[in-house]
Amino acid sequence: MRYFYHGMVQLGSNLSRASMTLRHINLRLILWFAPGVLLGAWLGSLFLVDLPLALVQICIAGFILLLCWGPPIPAVATGPVGTLLAAGLTTFVSLFVGATGPLVAAFVKQQQKGERFSTVATFATAMCLQHAPKAVIYGAAGFVFAEWLGLILLMIAAGAAGTWAGLRLLRRLTDSRFTLLFNALLTLLALRLIWQAISG
Template sequence: MIPSIFLPEGMGDLVFLILAATSFVASFITVAFGIGGGGVMLAVMATLVPPAALIPTHGVIQIGSNLGRAALTFGHIFWPALPAFTLGSVLGAVSGGMVVVNLPPAWVQIGIGGFVIWSVLGRPPRGVRDWPILVGAVSTFLTMFFGATGLFVATFTKAQNLPRHSHVATHAALMTVQHGLKTVVFGLLGFAFVHWLPFIAVMILAGLAGTMAGKLLLNRIDDRRFRLALDVVLVVLSIRLIHAGVSDLMAG
C-alpha cells in the first residue's frame, strides 16, 4: 500500500508503481544511449496522468532526471554550448507562455520526427551547430506544448561531435535549463505544483537510480558503438513520433 501523501488525487497504487518504474527505465535509457528517456516517460505519463497536469509535472520530473545526470557527469559538460542556448530558451519560454492556443500536436510530432531523421541520416544543418539561440528558442517554445523535445536538442548536441560522456553531460545540462525555464513559466501561469510534489519527488529519486545504473553501461561502450546506438534510438523514436502524428491526423 502506497502512503496517500504520494498519490495525487485519483491515482491508484498500480499507476504510481508503473510511473516510478518508468522513471527509472527512462533515465537508464537516456544516460546509457544519450537520448530517448524523456519521450518514453512522456508517452507513459500521457496515458496515466490527467492532461492538464501532464506537461508541467513531466517538466519538473525531467529537471530532476537531467540535473542528476549532469551532476554525475559534471566534468564532461561542454560549457560553450550553454550561454547562447540558454538565452534562446528564455525567449522560447516567454513566447510560449504568451500563446493561449495550443499548437496542433500531430503536426509538431511529424515536424520534429522528420527533422531529426534528416539530421541523423544526412549532415546536420549548419543552423543546428552554429545558431544555438535559435535551437534554444524553438525547442523551448515547442516544449511548452509538446513536452519532450530532447530529440530536437539532441541534434544540436550531436552536431558538436563530442565524445560519448561529453554528449550525455552537455545534453543533460541543456535540458535542465530548458525544463527549468518551462517550470517557472507554468508556475507563473498558475499551475499548482504543490499538490504533486511528493509524487514528483519519488519520480525524481527513481530517475536518479536509473541514471546511476545507466552510467555503468555508458562506461562500458566505446564512442563508435555509442554513436551508432544514439542514431538508432533517434531514428526509432522519430518514426514513432511521425506515426503518432499521422495517426492523429487520420483519426481526426
C-alpha cells in the first residue's frame, strides 16, 4: 500500500515538473516509453505478488551504477525498442518495489546525452506515465486513499515548490556540472539500495 501512496505523490510532483519544463520534453522517447508503461502495468496487474525485495534492490542499484559510471550503452538500447523494453520492465517492477525512479533517471540521462533541461523534463514525463497506472491498478485491487488525500496534496504542493526552486538553480549549471551532480546523487541512491538490501 505504501507504494500506492508513494506513486500518487510522485505522479503529482512529476506532473508539476513536466509542466514547468514542457518545451524541453523529448517527445520521441516518450512516444516509445508510453506503450512500454502500458505493457508493464498490464503484466504487473496479473501478478500482484511480492518479489524478493533484496535481490531486486541490488539489481536496480547495479544497473544505476552501470548507467552512471560505465561505458555508454549501445545505441539500440536507447532507441525505440530499448526504450519500450526499459519502460515495460521498470513499470512492472515499480508496482512491487517502488524504487525504479533512479534507474529510469539514469537511463534518460544517457539517452539525452546529459543535456540538463531535456533530462529533467523527459524524466519527469516518463515518471508521470509510470506512476499513473498505479491509481487504476491499486484502486481496482481495493485500496482506498481518500483519508490520505489532504496529506498527498500537501506533499505534491511541496514538491512543486521544490521544483520551482530547483529549476532556478538548474539554469545556473552547465551540462557537465549537472551530469556530475546527477551521477553523484544517483550513486548515493544506488548505495542506499544496496545497504537496504544487505541490512534488510
